[in-house]
Amino acid sequence: MLSDNLLKKLNTQINLEFYSSNLYLQMSAWADNKGLSGTAKFLKDHAAEEMQHMQKIFDYIQDTGAMAELGTIDKPEINLENIRDVFEQTYTHEKFITKQINDLVDVTLSEKDFSTFNFLQWYVAEQHEEEKLFKSILDKIDIIGLDGRGLFMIDREVGNIMTN
Numbered sequence: 763m764l765s766d767n768l769l770k771k772l773n774t775q776i777n778l779e780f781y782s783s784n785l786y787l788q789m790s791a792w793a794d795n796k797g798l799s800g801t802a803k804f805l806k807d808h809a810a811e812e813m814q815h816m817q818k819i820f821d822y823i824q825d826t827g828a829m830a831e832l833g834t835i836d837k838p839e840i841n842l843e844n845i846r847d848v849f850e851q852t853y854t855h856e857k858f859i860t861k862q863i864n865d866l867v868d869v870t871l872s873e874k875d876f877s878t879f880n881f882l883q884w885y886v887a888e889q890h891e892e893e894k895l896f897k898s899i900l901d902k903i904d905i906i907g908l909d910g911r912g913l914f915m916i917d918r919e920v921g922n923i924m925t926n
């Protein structure tokens with residue numbers, strides 16, 4: 763059974779996953795308007811993946827017999843000048859999400875809620891993968907550079923990345 767405290771925090775995480783999805787979808791719209799079709803596709807796919815993250819927590823809460831509660835989702839504010847900004851900001855956002863997940867795990871341990879601890883291990887592994895992915899794209903951008911040809915190559919590469 764979930765404590766009120768953990769239920770509240772898991773509901774907050776649901777909201778954050780919705781926010782992540784909207785953030786990436788908004789960035790996808792920006793990329794599409796800039797003619798960066800590969801990046802737009804990648805971000806749109808990733809937005810869909812964030813909805814799965816949201817759904818998993820929603821289902822977990824419901825499976826415990828508690829009730830998921832949806833809140834107001836903040837408007838995603840994006841401030842992008844170029845493709846590097848996209849991946850700098852997504853990487854920063856993912857590091858923030860990792861911190862939120864780590865805090866959640868910490869609470870499960872202090873409450874000795876090992877079932878929720880176990881459930882959250884999927885997110886711990888997923889955050890590791892997401893940080894790795896966004897950082898690797900950022901590193902590629904820094905190697906290839908953003909002149910006309912570099913930009914074309916990066917956009918094509920990013921469009922070919924399969925999200926799971």
Ligand code: OFO
Pocket residue numbers: 778779782812815856859889892
């Ligand atoms: Fe991008 O991992 Fe969920 O939020």
